[in-house]
Amino acid sequence: MQIGEDAAVSMTRGDTEELVVEVTDAEGNPVQLVSADTATLTVRRRRRADADVILELEGQIDGSTITFSIPPEATQAVAAGRYVYDVEVVGSIGTKTVVGGGETDATFTLWQDVTQHG
Numbered sequence: 001m002q003i004g005e006d007a008a009v010s011m012t013r014g015d016t017e018e019l020v021v022e023v024t025d026a027e028g029n030p031v032q033l034v035s036a037d038t039a040t041l042t043v044r045r046r047r048r049a050d051a052d053v054i055l056e057l058e059g060q061i062d063g064s065t066i067t068f069s070i071p072p073e074a075t076q077a078v079a080a081g082r083y084v085y086d087v088e089v090v091g092s093i094g095t096k097t098v099v100g101g102g103e104t105d106a107t108f109t110l111w112q113d114v115t116q117h118g
Contacts, residue, residue, distance in 0.1 A: 007099050007106040009085065014076035014113050019068040021059070021087050023098050030064035037091030039066040039098075043083050043108045054083055055108075066098075080112035 011017045019041065023031045033039075039059035044051040055074055059066040066087065085108040087099040099106055 008109070009107070010109040010111065011070070011075070012113050013078055013080055013110040014072045015070075016072050017070040019070065021066040021068070021099055023064045023066065023089065031093065032064055033061045033066070033089065034092045035061065037061055037089055037093070039068075039087060039089045041068045041085060041087050043085040045083055047084050047105055054078055055085075059087070075110055078110055080110050083108045083110070 009019060021039075023033060025031055039061055041055070041057045041059060042053060043055040044053055055070070055078070057068050057070065057074070059068045066089070068087075084105040085099070086097050086106060088095065088097050
């Protein structure tokens with residue numbers, strides 16, 4: 001998996017991957033999350049709320065780090081292509097989108113796999 005400076009994510013569909021997000025404030029300092037907080041990764045075809053959800057996962061929180069484990073079956077049947085995503089945290093910091101959701105879309109690209117099992 002690759003994560004670009006512009007929050008662009010790229011991975012091969014059907015692979016096992018982890019997306020790690022570090023939550024920081026405007027000055028770049030880590031924001032400590034608590035165990036009661038929840039973090040959700042949502043991937044859609046396009047930015048609109050009525051667009052199809054391609055992938056939605058809950059993340060594991062450890063301090064200021066959120067880890068999303070992406071199992072192969074989550075993307076195996078999804079068409080290769082370019083999608084948009086965001087990460088939203090709900091809890092001690094209120095409801096806050098920490099990746100995506102700004103003026104520029106955070107892209108989530110699925111590359112076509114060559115080898116397919118099963």
